[in-house]
Amino acid sequence: MLKTLRTIAAVGIVSEPPPAADQGLRQRAALQSELLAVLGRALAIRHVDAGSCNGCELEIHALNNPIYNIEGLGIRFTASPRHADLLLVTGPVSRHMATALRRTYESTPDPKLVVAVGDCGCTGGIFGDSYATVGPVSAVIPVDVAVPGCPPHPERLLQAILTAVTSERTGIARRS
Amino acid sequence: MPLTRWSSRSKALHGSPGAWTVTVAQREWLAAATEAAAAGGQLLSLWSTATSRGALGPTVWAALLIDGRLLVLELQLADSAQTYRGLQELFPAAARMQRAAADLTGIRSDAADVRPWLRHRAWPADVYPLEMLPPTPTGADVPVDAYAFVRVDGTGVHEIPVGPVHAGIIEPGHFRFSVVGEKVLRLEERLGYVHKGIERRFTELPAVEGHRLAARISGDSAVAFSWAYCQALEGLVEAPVPDRALRLRALFLEVERVQNHLGDLGALGNDAGFAFGLVQFSRLKEQLLRTLDACVGQRYLLDAIVPGGVAVDIADGAVGTLVACVQRTATAARALRAIYDDHAGVRDRFAGTGEVRPELARRLGLTGLAGRASGLGRDLRIDNPWPPYDALRPVLCTRTEGDVAARVAVRFDELEESCRLITGLLNALPAGALRTAVPAPAGPGFGVGLIEGWRGPVFIALQTGETGGVSRCHAHDPSWQNWPVLEHAVIGNIVPDFPLINKSFNLSYSGHDL
Numbered sequence: 001m002l003k004t005l006r007t008i009a010a011v012g013i014v015s016e017p018p019p020a021a022d023q024g025l026r027q028r029a030a031l032q033s034e035l036l037a038v039l040g041r042a043l044a045i046r047h048v049d050a051g052s053c054n055g056c057e058l059e060i061h062a063l064n065n066p067i068y069n070i071e072g073l074g075i076r077f078t079a080s081p082r083h084a085d086l087l088l089v090t091g092p093v094s095r096h097m098a099t100a101l102r103r104t105y106e107s108t109p110d111p112k113l114v115v116a117v118g119d120c121g122c123t124g125g126i127f128g129d130s131y132a133t134v135g136p137v138s139a140v141i142p143v144d145v146a147v148p149g150c151p152p153h154p155e156r157l158l159q160a161i162l163t164a165v166t167s168e169r170t171g172i173a174r175r176s
Numbered sequence: 177m178p179l180t181r182w183s184s185r186s187k188a189l190h191g192s193p194g195a196w197t198v199t200v201a202q203r204e205w206l207a208a209a210t211e212a213a214a215a216g217g218q219l220l221s222l223w224s225t226a227t228s229r230g231a232l233g234p235t236v237w238a239a240l241l242i243d244g245r246l247l248v249l250e251l252q253l254a255d256s257a258q259t260y261r262g263l264q265e266l267f268p269a270a271a272r273m274q275r276a277a278a279d280l281t282g283i284r285s286d287a288a289d290v291r292p293w294l295r296h297r298a299w300p301a302d303v304y305p306l307e308m309l310p311p312t313p314t315g316a317d318v319p320v321d322a323y324a325f326v327r328v329d330g331t332g333v334h335e336i337p338v339g340p341v342h343a344g345i346i347e348p349g350h351f352r353f354s355v356v357g358e359k360v361l362r363l364e365e366r367l368g369y370v371h372k373g374i375e376r377r378f379t380e381l382p383a384v385e386g387h388r389l390a391a392r393i394s395g396d397s398a399v400a401f402s403w404a405y406c407q408a409l410e411g412l413v414e415a416p417v418p419d420r421a422l423r424l425r426a427l428f429l430e431v432e433r434v435q436n437h438l439g440d441l442g443a444l445g446n447d448a449g450f451a452f453g454l455v456q457f458s459r460l461k462e463q464l465l466r467t468l469d470a471c472v473g474q475r476y477l478l479d480a481i482v483p484g485g486v487a488v489d490i491a492d493g494a495v496g497t498l499v500a501c502v503q504r505t506a507t508a509a510r511a512l513r514a515i516y517d518d519h520a521g522v523r524d525r526f527a528g529t530g531e532v533r534p535e536l537a538r539r540l541g542l543t544g545l546a547g548r549a550s551g552l553g554r555d556l557r558i559d560n561p562w563p564p565y566d567a568l569r570p571v572l573c574t575r576t577e578g579d580v581a582a583r584v585a586v587r588f589d590e591l592e593e594s595c596r597l598i599t600g601l602l603n604a605l606p607a608g609a610l611r612t613a614v615p616a617p618a619g620p621g622f623g624v625g626l627i628e629g630w631r632g633p634v635f636i637a638l639q640t641g642e643t644g645g646v647s648r649c650h651a652h653d654p655s656w657q658n659w660p661v662l663e664h665a666v667i668g669n670i671v672p673d674f675p676l677i678n679k680s681f682n683l684s685y686s687g688h689d690l
Contacts, residue, residue: 003515004452014459047345051370053686055395055476060345061439062465065458079343094689095298096369097348099320100340126389131299131310132373150478151395 015069019155021163025145027116027138042074043165046084046108050101050140051094051133055151056118060088062154075161081107086164087114088157091121092133093140105141113164116146117157125150179211179247186247191411191638192626193562195246205251206261209238217242218541219267220626221635221652222274226256226281226307234283236260237650238270239624239635244559246626248637253283256307262287269541269657280306280375294368294689296321305376306648328354328362336671340369344675347685351674358670363663367688374690378649383409383640384483384616386649390636391478393651394687399425399432400629401636401651401687402481407562408638409483412623413615420608421485422564427601428477428486430594431468433630434505435461435476437587437594440682441509444584445516447676448525456512460505467501470494485611495602502602506595513588526581530665530677533578540664543657544632546681549586550578556628568597580680590630617644631655631684653687 047060063070064077078084081104093101105114116137119125124135137143147160182198189195200208209219220239234256238249251260262285263270274285275293282304284290292301297319299310327335333356340348350366374393378386390405391398403425410417417425438461445453465475471494474480480488490498516522532542534551542550553574557565573589575582617640625636632654641647662681666674 003511003518007456007511007515008452011456011459048341049347049370049685051372051686052347053392053395054347054684055392055398055478057345057347058396058439058476062458062462064345064454065462066455067459067462077345081341092372094370094372096296096321096371097340100348100369104341126392127372127374127377130373130377131305132371132376150392151476153475 014066015072016067018073018162019159021166022159023163025147025160025163027143027146043086043161044076044078044084045086045088045161046078046081046104048087048089048101048104050089050097050121050137051092051127052090052118052120056090056121059151059154059157060090060117063157068154068158070158070161081105082109084108085112086161087112087141088117088161089114089121089137089141090117091137092124092127092135093137094133095131098134098140101137101140113144114141115160115164116143117160118152119148119150122146122148179208179215179242182208189246189248189411189622189624190414191408191623192246192560194560195248195624195626197248197250197622199250199252202251202260205249206263208249209240209263209266212240212242212247213266215242217247218543219263219270219273220246220633221637221650221656222263222270222277223637223650223652224277224281224283225639225648226283226304234258234281236277236283237637238263239637239652241633244554244556246560246624248624256281256283259284259286261285267541268539269660272660273656280304282307291324294371296323296368298371305373323366325352325364325366326362330356332356333361349685353671353674355671358672360666360669360671360674363666363674365659365663367659367685370686370689372686372690374651375649378651379646381646382616383638383644383646384614386638386646387482388479390651391481393690394653394684395476395478396436396684397432397629397631397634397653397687398476398478399428399481400627400634402478403429404625404627404634404636405638405649406481406483407625407627408623408636409617410614410623411625412621412638412640413617415484415614416612417485418609418612419564419606421610423601423605424486424488424490424610425481426564426568427490427598428480429627429629430597430601431464432477433594434502434591434598435464436630436682437591438464438505438509440679441512441584441587441591443679444526444580444676445522447679448522450516450519450522453512453516453522456508460508464501464505467498471498482611483614485609487611489610490602490605495605499599499602502595502598506592509588509591516584523581525673525676526584527579529580529673530669530680531577531579532661532665534576536664537578537661540661541657542661544628544654545586545590545630546583546658546661547632548572548574549582551576556626556633560626562626568600570597580676583680619644620647629654631682632658651690653684655683655685655688658683659688
């Protein structure tokens with residue numbers, strides 16, 4: 001126990017400040033005002049691997065490390081779509097996962113956000129559109145923000161998630 | 177050498193050193209496999225080539241590993257309606273490979289289980305994607321698959337269906353648990369959800385570009401798969417690889433091993449209720465990724481290995497930085513290991529959980545890291561070292577307990593050993609070219625690549641046709657062997673221990689589903 005506490009004290013706090021949102025990643029501006037007004041940045045994410053090579057998952061895992069410390073921003077990964085505000089979807093969407101992805105989307109309460117992750121999630125990537133894949137996430141469910149990369153850097157992922165959450169609120173402020 | 181009576185008919189294969197192939201007749205197929213099994217051999221992979229894509233007509237291939245040496249049996253069939261003798265009695269891992277071969281090419285074994293494996297409902301049962309392209313469905317409406325799971329009857333037995341979408345940052349697959357109370361009586365896996373048509377896609381790419389797709393078969397094993405692909409291709413066209421590039425490839429392979437072991441050791445601590453472990457190990461992993469990014473420009477080495485060599489270099493000035501980072505990682509991991517060992521709660525969750533005894537492991541063909549934790553002392557880097565491993569002499573890391581604790585211990589030992597190898601490689605990097613030009617294959621050829629990735633042996637069989645294009649590229653991840661063993665490992669354990677047991681194997685879905 002002492003060794004554990006000593007390690008914790010010696011390592012200290014290693015979390016870095018989050019990146020700013022990037023509107024260039026936005027795909028569509030849906031009406032998420034209720035969600036954002038109520039929740040702000042406190043967000044529950046459901047990750048769905050819809051056919052990824054698992055490279056993107058490695059970087060999504062990195063968001064939970066103490067350096068990116070996504071939980072420190074009030075964002076956490078949840079085990080059920082019914083508890084989720086945002087779906088973080090990696091692709092390409094395999095035909096065998098298309099129905100599961102759509103059902104996950106349907107199980108997520110409105111208003112909901114979708115972030116498509118990686119070159120494959122954005123366009124189908126190297127796997128393309130074939131007998132086995134339907135290509136990008138947007139071929140199956142509406143996508144709000146798409147973040148390319150193979151795999152995208154965790155900072156870029158964080159930026160995409162923050163873009164999905166913050167921009168609409170900025171938009172409301174500008175409108176009022 | 178076992179199977180000496182076949183050696184007069186054998187041919188050396190291009191690519192992986194010491195690999196050979198024998199063409200067998202129907203009546204010899206089972207005899208050769210039986211001899212291989214009797215000699216302690218294991219099935220590495222089984223696949224088939226469809227009528228329209230091979231120069232030979234319908235063919236079944238079985239790659240066997242005997243004392244680290246690769247023997248590929250080739251069985252030519254009269255036509256694709258002809259069945260071949262299934263090898264599942266000799267090698268239980270063959271069962272799913274045979275079902276997958278039937279799904280993709282229509283060539284069937286005589287095994288009793290005729291359920292589809294990789295095919296759900298995305299394409300019709302009488303269409304074989306490696307033979308002919310299925311009609312592209314309009315839209316994304318794929319009917320839900322009705323798979324015949326094996327039912328367990330009895331008082332108080334109920335089923336827990338899990339997946340395909342899992343409750344975490346995990347790949348998709350379906351697990352059907354039959355339980356009484358909290359105790360697991362039976363687990364049946366249903367995989368194939370992330371089938372992306374990779375083997376078909378290989379045939380649509382030029383041979384000299386396939387390494388990019390190979391790296392994306394299973395992202396966590398990108399170095400192993402891209403190296404295996406390049407080894408097969410370089411063997412096929414007889415292209416040399418510069419010494420510096422070979423040493424860098426080995427460096428990248430060991431870095432990939434360290435990355436994955438760091439990730440798993442943290443996740444295993446977390447699954448045992450010790451979040452401290454996840455925090456500390458994920459910090460170490462991130463520091464390694466950042467150092468790698470600074471030194472070679474990639475966090476994950478998905479585009480590091482290319483035909484003829486490597487695409488990235490390590491500047492002389494960066495060598496010291498990477499050595500220091502690896503040394504820091506090894507020291508910190510050693511300290512964390514002492515904390516894991518001292519923690520009563522962690523030890524209680526790890527020890528005796530998800531046991532696979534050596535005898536069962538041998539019988540089922542458990543491979544790679546999980547095999548080494550169950551007393552199977554096999555490691556291709558040692559048993560059949562390919563350059564530059566013939567000069568590196570890695571130390572074998574094994575345990576015999578076969579439980580989660582053993583798989584954790586092997587990871588700790590291998591982490592330390594890989595850090596030692598990395599330091600040695602970095603301190604003695606030869607000067608020289610990074611890559612040589614690899615010509616596109618001009619005609620028919622066959623090359624094999626075999627690499628010990630962090631999870632186990634990764635295998636590529638690359639065939640080119642008359643014009644030099646890829647006619648068939650079969651890729652094999654060690655998860656094929658180990659997924660069925662996971663079903664055995666969980667028997668008698670409680671349901672809440674499943675995530676821990678599953679993580680201790682950490683098998684690839686994408687690498688398996690292709």
